[in-house]
Amino acid sequence: MATWDGLLKAWRELDVPEGWRAEIDEGQIRLAPPPPRHHHVILAELQRPWYRSLPEELGIYQTLGIHIARLDKLYMPDLVVMPVAPIEAADPRSNDPVDAAEALLVVEITSKSNAKDDRTKKLWGYAHAPVPAYLLIDRFDEHGPTSTLFTEPVDGVYSRTVRTPFGGEIKLPEMFGKPLDTSGFPH
Template sequence: MTETAPTAGMSRWDHLLGTWRELDVPDGWRAEIVDDDGVVLVAPPSDPHNYIAVRVTRTLNKVLPEDWDVYQTLGIQVPKIERLYMPDLVVMPEAVVLDPHRTPCPGDEAELAVEIVSRSSKDTDRKKKLWGYAHAPVPLYLIIDAWDETGPSVTLHEQPGNGRYNQATTVSFGEKITLPEPFDVDLDTSRFPRPDQWPSA
């Protein structure tokens, strides 16, 4: 998207946030700031994408405390690198979500971010958001990637520090992956749709 210049005395980040807040985003679409190009629109997810989101949400809801929730359309910001993401799923305490002075929510308050890779989001989810979530820092970043060149996989990134994640665990679709404390739950990936079950376009 094109971006107008900030008004005098306004930082670029405040200008970007203002632009993001004022956008009239079509139903089902999302607006994000994933790189230096400014605000971009992301198309609605496919049915397999939504199915995976539901499976992950069901697992998380079994173990979440009463004052945490899983959100699919919640913006989280990382001001120090001028990024704003709307994760496919994010676990956030309700006190943060309901605070009118913290919108979009601070990335460092998220407990877990989940991105479900599509054909068009491979570079963004695997590289740009990996870098961004580590800078927040979000303690756990889960990438569900049916398009992994080595075979459909799920990777959990942990221990963010110095702008990177220092531990990663990868399993193939069909295996379980453990989400550590504060979740302490196994995510079963056996029902995740494989590439031949996704739309061709």
């Protein structure tokens, strides 16, 4: 198995096709194809109200590389909400990942090809970071399209889970203002 430093060096040097994402998981670099159109619709629905409600010291980032140091994993979530300061302090020529522990909220939107990883590996990884809140938007859930908010990570497990079918509202942490309305999410 390759070392973390070797994997990170290879990741930095990859010439990833536009729209694709490279992640490090289980000692390997994995490429994910560009997300389908529904991702962009959902991301727009999420971001629009957050730009008005989040404090200026927080930023909203798409496909930002985040490193889960305890597990030697590097994921590129669909959306990350975190303080602006670590992003602004980084070398502008570097594409190095940021520490996942800096994130306040991570959002993953499932595709048919990655739904299992988002529900299991990434859930486990983000809880170990620990990221305080993980929002999983899952169009392919066996019980129908749902949004699940995982919060309160303790020892690598989220101790609180709120699952809402598309069309309902999810109460997010207070900094996000009003609840998230999922009625505009494409089924």
